[in-house]
Amino acid sequence: MVVLWYILIMFSKKGEFRDGIYLLNHPEVPVYLIRGKKNYLIDAAFTFMAPNIVGELEELGVEPHYLLLTHSHYDHIGATPFIRKNFPEIKVVASRRTAEILAKPKAIELIKSLEKEAERSFGEVSDLEFQPFKIDIIVGEGDEIEEFSVLETPGHTRCSVSFVFPEKKIIFVGDAAGVIEEGHIRPQFLSSYDQYVASLQKILKYGDFSLALGHGGIIPEGREFLENSLKKTEEFRKEILEYYEKFGDMEKVARKIYREEYEGLGLKQPKEAYMINLRAMIKSALNS
Ligand SMILES: [Zn+2]
Secondary structure, three states: OOOOHHHHHOEOOOEEEEOOEEEEOOOOOOEEEEEOOOEEEEOOOOHHHHHHHHHHHHHHOOOOOEEEOOOOOHHHHOOHHHHHHHOOOOEEEEEHHHHHHHOOHHHHHHHHHHHHHHHHHOOOOOOOOOOOOOOOEEEOOOOEEOOEEEEEOOOOOOOOEEEEEOOOOEEEEEOOOOEEEOOEEEOOOOOOHHHHHHHHHHHHOOOOOEEEEOOOOEEOOOHHHHHHHHHHHHHHHHHHHHHHHHHOOHHHHHHHHHHHHHHHHOOOOOHHHHHHHHHHHHHHHHOO
16 A cells, blocks of 8 residues: 655645635535634535535634635535525636536536535435526636735546635645546546646646645645656556557457556446546547
């Protein structure tokens, strides 16, 4: 069993990480809070987690002014409408593509059903149902608002952005730099391999900043993790291309990697979600 250093030094529990930077909700699906001149939330986890998130904010006595969404995936936006219900003044910030996706009735239906599936897989029962919501501030590359600036970091999805807080020396990347599962870095190039690599290189410019991941927690200094993630990404692409050369069939490649990675590492995410993401990454690798 390889124990990697960043697992050991990672901040992966609830509470204050340092100077007004908090991990709320759950380390596997964190909602981050920055208490600065204004209060900022980053990402909004699952719908059924909304009462917990609101409860933690009330306990801290914090009124959030902004909610920044890194991308449109259901595990990052679910509680947004319910957070807004409790804090009506909050401004929701996201990329233009995220706003476009959330304007599609089909996408809303898919998010609703995935939210319910997540609820079941966590063994929870909630009467909340995901609701579409409006983005108040649409942001793009280089935008600066109050204490943060925006980097477009596509590749995981086309709608992915990262939020940089220069004074706090921290960057929130969602899933744009990979995730940690069972102690392993897993690349996440669902929409484009080339864009994903370019985004990782862009995030690496903030290598001496703390790196807040969309799943797992905060790495106090991101550089080494990001370099490893880049290496892992290149290796995974090579593996996909080699298997494709051997089998000449995408589904066979998917099954081979499923056995090696999902079964081999003992990943716990639902098989169906894993397979959807894996097929998307095989396509991205073949198109790179
Ligand atoms: Zn995610």
